Amino acid sequence: MARFFVAASNIFGGIAYLNGEDLDHIKALRIRDGEMFTVCDGEGTDYSCVLSKVDRDTAEVQILDKAPSKGEPSVxxxxxxxxxxxxxxxxxxxxxxxxxxxxxxxxxxxxxxxxxxxxxxxxxxxxxxxxxxxxxxxxxxxxxxxxxxxxxxxxxxxxxxxxxxxxxxxxxxxxxxxxxxxxxxxxxxxxxxxxxxxxxxxxxxxxxxxxxxxxxxxxxxxxxxxxxxxxxxxxxxxxxxxxx
Amino acid sequence: MARFFVAASNIFGGIAYLNGEDLDHIKALRIRDGEMFTVCDGEGTDYSCVLSKVDRDTAEVQILDKAPSKGEPSVxxxxxxxxxxxxxxxxxxxxxxxxxxxxxxxxxxxxxxxxxxxxxxxxxxxxxxxxxxxxxxxxxxxxxxxxxxxxxxxxxxxxxxxxxxxxxxxxxxxxxxxxxxxxxxxxxxxxxxxxxxxxxxxxxxxxxxxxxxxxxxxxxxxxxxxxxxxxxxxxxxxxxxxxx
Missing domain, CATH: 3.40.1280.10 (SPOUT methyltransferase, trefoil knot domain)
Known part of the structure; x- marks a missing residue:
C-alpha cells in the first residue's frame, strides 16, 4: 500500500493536505477513487486514507481511521x-x-x-x-x-x-x-x-x-x-x- | 595478518606450497623474513607460517603451528x-x-x-x-x-x-x-x-x-x-x- 509522510501540521479536521513531491507522487500513482493508502505524520501515527480532491497545488485526503504505526520498534x-x-x-x-x-x-x-x-x-x-x-x-x-x-x-x-x-x-x-x-x-x-x-x-x-x-x-x-x-x-x- | 587459502593437498611435510594468484599476492605484500602469516586449508584448519623460499613459480612456506580456524561458527x-x-x-x-x-x-x-x-x-x-x-x-x-x-x-x-x-x-x-x-x-x-x-x-x-x-x-x-x-x-x- 502506498505510504506518505505528512507533517502533523498538515493534518487537521479529518483531512490531510499533501503538496510538493508527495502531490507529484500521488498523481503518478494514479490512485483510484476509494483506493486506500496510508498517510503517516512521522510521529508514530498512521492514517488510513482515501483521495478526496486533487488540484494543481494540493491533494486533499480524507482520513478514515488512525492507529499507532506498526513499523516502529519498541526500543x-x-x-x-x-x-x-x-x-x-x-x-x-x-x-x-x-x-x-x-x-x-x-x-x-x-x-x-x-x-x-x-x-x-x-x-x-x-x-x-x-x-x-x-x-x-x-x-x-x-x-x-x-x-x-x-x-x-x-x-x-x-x-x-x-x-x-x-x-x-x-x-x-x-x-x-x-x-x-x-x-x-x-x-x-x-x-x-x-x-x-x-x-x-x-x-x-x-x-x-x-x-x-x-x-x-x-x-x-x-x-x-x-x-x-x-x-x-x-x-x-x-x-x-x-x-x- | 595476511591470510591465504591453500588446497590441503598442497600442505605436507611441514611445508605449504603456494602458487598462481597467491604467489603474486605474497610477492606484492613484500612479506619480510620471519614475518608471520596464516595459511588455511579451507577445511577448518589454520596454519601459522613464515616464508621460507620464493621462486618464479612457487612460494614455500614453513608451518610453525596449527589450530582449528577461529572464524568458523558452531552452526x-x-x-x-x-x-x-x-x-x-x-x-x-x-x-x-x-x-x-x-x-x-x-x-x-x-x-x-x-x-x-x-x-x-x-x-x-x-x-x-x-x-x-x-x-x-x-x-x-x-x-x-x-x-x-x-x-x-x-x-x-x-x-x-x-x-x-x-x-x-x-x-x-x-x-x-x-x-x-x-x-x-x-x-x-x-x-x-x-x-x-x-x-x-x-x-x-x-x-x-x-x-x-x-x-x-x-x-x-x-x-x-x-x-x-x-x-x-x-x-x-x-x-x-x-x-x-
Missing part, C-alpha cells in the same frame, strides 16, 4: 557510524532504517580516510536524510530516522554514553559478547551502537570510550567490514528486544 | 536467496560470508525479474564464488563458503527442508517470529534461510514450502528489502546460537 536504538568511503554510508543509512534504527549519527575518528566538511558535508547529510526518508516510506516506519553528524569523536561518544546500553563494537575486545551485554539488560529502552571506520578504532580511542562509559563488545571471531558491523549490531539489538 | 547455516537484480547478489554473498554462512544457494522464483541461465549463469556464479573467497580471506573464515544454484524453486526447497531448522522468511506470516522459532530449537546444528525476490514470494510458493516442511517466520513489522532479509535472518541465527 530506541541510535547507530553511531564513523565516516567511511564510497557509498558505504548510503548503504548503512538505508538498511539501518529498514532494520529499525531511531537515528544515525556520523562522526570522524582517527583512521577515517573520508572526513567531509563544510558545504560537502551539508550536501552529503541532506542526501543521507533523503535516503532515510525513502527507506522509511518503503519499509513502513512510523517515524523518519534523522541522520546527523557529530563534530568530533568525543562529541559522538558523549552523546552515545547516555543510552541505557551504550555498545562500543571493537575488534580487539575478546571477552564480552554483544549477546551477553544485551541479555544482562533486559529492560533497556535506549541503546547506542558505535562502530569504527575501515581500519578500525585506535587503541586510545577505545580506551577513551570505555573511560567515558561505553561498553566494549565483540561480535564474534570474524572481522566485519565497517558497513557490516553496524547492521549486525542493530539486528542483534532488535532480536534481543523482541523486535524480530 | 551450519545455508542462505537460499531468490535471484535479484543489479548487484544485490554480490552484496549478499560478501556479507553472508562475513556473517558466517556455510553456503549460499541461488534459485528462481515466480516474481524474479532476473533469471540468468546458461553461459551467463555460469559466469555469474564464478564471479560470486570469487567474491565469497575474497570475503572469506578478509574476515578470517576457515572454510570458503560455496555459492551454487538450484535449477528450480522446488529443488531449492527440497534441499532447504533437510536442515534442523528450515526457515522460510515470509512477509505475510504474522504469527511465528524468527526469534520464537530459533529459541524453540536450542540444539540446532543446521539451519536454512529462504528469502524471496524483490516482489516477495507468491502465496502458492509459500504454501508449497510449508507443505514440504519449511517453517514460515516473520522478521517483524517492517518490510525488508530482498538484500536485507537474508542478512538479517543470518544475524539472528548467529545470535541465537552464540556466534555473536
Amino acid at each position: 530506541n536504538c541510535t547507530v553511531y557510524m564513523a565516516y567511511a568511503k564510497g557509498d558505504k554510508i548510503e548503504h548503512v543509512v538505508q538498511k539501518a532504517v529498514e532494520l529499525g534504527a531511531s537515528s544515525i549519527v556520523l562522526f570522524p575518528s582517527k583512521r577515517c580516510v573520508s572526513r567531509p566538511e563544510g558545504a560537502a558535508l551539508i550536501k552529503k547529510t541532506a542526501r543521507y536524510s533523503k535516503i532515510a526518508e525513502e527507506a522509511a516510506k518503503q519499509c513502513g516506519r512510523g517515524k523518519i530516522p534523522t541522520v546527523i553528524t557529530a563534530p568530533s569523536y568525543k562529541a559522538a561518544i558523549e552523546q552515545a554514553v547516555r543510552a541505557d546500553v551504550p555498545l562500543f563494537c571493537y575488534e580487539d575486545e575478546k571477552e564480552l559478547s554483544i549477546k551477553t551485554c544485551l541479555e544482562e539488560n533486559p529492560r533497556m529502552k535506549t541503546v547506542s551502537i558505535v562502530t569504527g571506520p575501515e581500519g578500525g578504532f585506535e587503541k586510545e580511542e577505545a580506551a577513551m570510550a570505555v573511560d567515558m562509559g561505553m561498553k566494549c563488545v565483540t561480535m564474534g571471531t570474524r572481522i566485519l567490514r565497517c558497513e557490516t558491523a553496524p547492521l549486525c549490531a542493530l539486528t542483534a539489538v532488535m532480536y534481543a528486544t523482541g523486535n524480530l | 551450519n547455516c545455508t542462505v537460499y536467496m531468490a535471484y535479484a537484480k543489479g548487484d544485490k547478489i554480490e552484496h549478499v554473498v560478501q556479507k553472508a560470508v562475513e556473517l558466517g554462512a556455510s553456503s549460499i544457494v541461488l534459485f528462481p522464483s515466480k516474481r524474479c525479474v532476473s533469471r540468468p541461465e546458461g553461459a551467463a549463469l555460469i559466469k555469474k556464479t564464478a564471479r560470486y564464488s570469487k567474491i565469497a573467497e575474497e570475503a572469506a580471506k578478509q574476515c578470517g573464515r576457515g572454510k570458503i563458503p560455496t555459492v551454487i544454484t538450484a535449477p528450480s524453486y522446488k529443488a531449492a526447497i527440497e534441499q532447504a527442508v533437510r536442515a534442523d531448522v528450515p526457515l522460510f522468511c515470509y512477509e505475510d506470516e504474522k504469527e511465528l517470529s524468527i526469534k520464537t522459532c530459533l529459541e524453540e530449537n536450542p540444539r540446532m546444528k543446521t539451519v536454512s534461510i529462504v528469502t524471496g525476490p524483490e516482489g516477495g514470494f507468491e502465496k502458492e510458493e509459500a504454501a508449497m514450502a510449508v507443505d514440504m516442511g519449511m517453517k514460515c517466520v516473520t522478521m517483524g513489522t517492517r518490510i525488508l528489502r530482498c538484500e536485507t532479509a537474508p542478512l538479517c535472518a543470518l544475524t539472528a541465527v548467529m545470535y541465537a546460537t552464540g556466534n555473536l
Whole structure:
C-alpha cells in the first residue's frame, strides 16, 4: 500500500493536505477513487486514507481511521557510524532504517580516510536524510530516522554514553559478547551502537570510550567490514528486544 | 595478518606450497623474513607460517603451528536467496560470508525479474564464488563458503527442508517470529534461510514450502528489502546460537 509522510501540521479536521513531491507522487500513482493508502505524520501515527480532491497545488485526503504505526520498534536504538568511503554510508543509512534504527549519527575518528566538511558535508547529510526518508516510506516506519553528524569523536561518544546500553563494537575486545551485554539488560529502552571506520578504532580511542562509559563488545571471531558491523549490531539489538 | 587459502593437498611435510594468484599476492605484500602469516586449508584448519623460499613459480612456506580456524561458527547455516537484480547478489554473498554462512544457494522464483541461465549463469556464479573467497580471506573464515544454484524453486526447497531448522522468511506470516522459532530449537546444528525476490514470494510458493516442511517466520513489522532479509535472518541465527 502506498505510504506518505505528512507533517502533523498538515493534518487537521479529518483531512490531510499533501503538496510538493508527495502531490507529484500521488498523481503518478494514479490512485483510484476509494483506493486506500496510508498517510503517516512521522510521529508514530498512521492514517488510513482515501483521495478526496486533487488540484494543481494540493491533494486533499480524507482520513478514515488512525492507529499507532506498526513499523516502529519498541526500543530506541541510535547507530553511531564513523565516516567511511564510497557509498558505504548510503548503504548503512538505508538498511539501518529498514532494520529499525531511531537515528544515525556520523562522526570522524582517527583512521577515517573520508572526513567531509563544510558545504560537502551539508550536501552529503541532506542526501543521507533523503535516503532515510525513502527507506522509511518503503519499509513502513512510523517515524523518519534523522541522520546527523557529530563534530568530533568525543562529541559522538558523549552523546552515545547516555543510552541505557551504550555498545562500543571493537575488534580487539575478546571477552564480552554483544549477546551477553544485551541479555544482562533486559529492560533497556535506549541503546547506542558505535562502530569504527575501515581500519578500525585506535587503541586510545577505545580506551577513551570505555573511560567515558561505553561498553566494549565483540561480535564474534570474524572481522566485519565497517558497513557490516553496524547492521549486525542493530539486528542483534532488535532480536534481543523482541523486535524480530 | 595476511591470510591465504591453500588446497590441503598442497600442505605436507611441514611445508605449504603456494602458487598462481597467491604467489603474486605474497610477492606484492613484500612479506619480510620471519614475518608471520596464516595459511588455511579451507577445511577448518589454520596454519601459522613464515616464508621460507620464493621462486618464479612457487612460494614455500614453513608451518610453525596449527589450530582449528577461529572464524568458523558452531552452526551450519545455508542462505537460499531468490535471484535479484543489479548487484544485490554480490552484496549478499560478501556479507553472508562475513556473517558466517556455510553456503549460499541461488534459485528462481515466480516474481524474479532476473533469471540468468546458461553461459551467463555460469559466469555469474564464478564471479560470486570469487567474491565469497575474497570475503572469506578478509574476515578470517576457515572454510570458503560455496555459492551454487538450484535449477528450480522446488529443488531449492527440497534441499532447504533437510536442515534442523528450515526457515522460510515470509512477509505475510504474522504469527511465528524468527526469534520464537530459533529459541524453540536450542540444539540446532543446521539451519536454512529462504528469502524471496524483490516482489516477495507468491502465496502458492509459500504454501508449497510449508507443505514440504519449511517453517514460515516473520522478521517483524517492517518490510525488508530482498538484500536485507537474508542478512538479517543470518544475524539472528548467529545470535541465537552464540556466534555473536
